[in-house]
Amino acid sequence: MKKILHQINQCIGILERWACVLILSVIVGSILTQVFFRYFLGNPLTWPEELSTFLLVWATFLGASWVIKQSRHAMVESFVNLLPERIKLGVLIAANLCVFGFLAVVLFSSFQLFPHLWDVRTVSLRIPRCFFLLAVMVSTASMILFFIEDSFIRVQRFWKPEEAGKKMRTQTDF
Numbered sequence: 657m658k659k660i661l662h663q664i665n666q667c668i669g670i671l672e673r674w675a676c677v678l679i680l681s682v683i684v685g686s687i688l689t690q691v692f693f694r695y696f697l698g699n700p701l702t703w704p705e706e707l708s709t710f711l712l713v714w715a716t717f718l719g720a721s722w723v724i725k726q727s728r729h730a731m732v733e734s735f736v737n738l739l740p741e742r743i744k745l746g747v748l749i750a751a752n753l754c755v756f757g758f759l760a761v762v763l764f765s766s767f768q769l770f771p772h773l774w775d776v777r778t779v780s781l782r783i784p785r786c787f788f789l790l791a792v793m794v795s796t797a798s799m800i801l802f803f804i805e806d807s808f809i810r811v812q813r814f815w816k817p818e819e820a821g822k823k824m825r826t827q828t829d830f
Contacts, residue, residue, distance in 0.1 A: 658805065658808060658809070658812075661801065661805040661808070662805060664801065665725060665801055665802050665805055668721075668725075668798050668801065669722055669725040669726075672718045672719070672721055672722040672725075672795075672798065673722050675714075675718050676715050676718050676719050676722065679711045679715040679718070680711075680715055682707075682711055683707075683708045683711050683712060683715070686703075686704040686707050686708050686711075687704060687708055689701065689704055690705065702779075702780040703780040703781055705780075706778055706779065706780045706781050706783075707781060710778070710781070710783060713788050714791040716791075717791040717792055717794070717795035717796075718791070718794070718795055720795060720799075721795040721796075721798040721799050724799055724802055725802050736748070742814065745810050745813055745814045746814060748810055749807060749810045749811060749814060752803050752806055752807040752810065753807065755799075755803055756800065756803045756804070756807065759796050759799050759800050759803065760800065762792065762796050763793060763796045763797060763800065766789055766792050766793045766796065769789060770786050770789055770790075770793070771786075773785040773786035773788075773789055774786050
């Protein structure tokens, strides 16, 4: 199961990375289109700013999920690094459980809010506002999958002291 979950998380991470690249490319293209139409043709368009905002929300949440999988989020580790390896694992497991709980609340709340935003549309593109919330739901579900895998690995290392001395996961593991 651990191997399957790892492969799923790797595939999702690759999709997130390339989706962010594509999204940021579309944002740049739409902003350049807006600049051209506004300053060179004197006829500004109404949709590029809204499209860029919509895509920026998606890039932000997909990027956050991808960065978690790379272990590159900012964190203060000075205290945790002073602890013995087994206690360090226990603290990291507790932190994973806290993050998992927070993500579960966000996902549950998003599901409750989603139907209420279906009829609310954006001004220019007429996109239902629930698609903004969909970015939160997709990335949160992806992060939850990662934290399940990561917690499983850390609990396994915690209960097997001979493996507790092994190097912790780094950004190159994903």
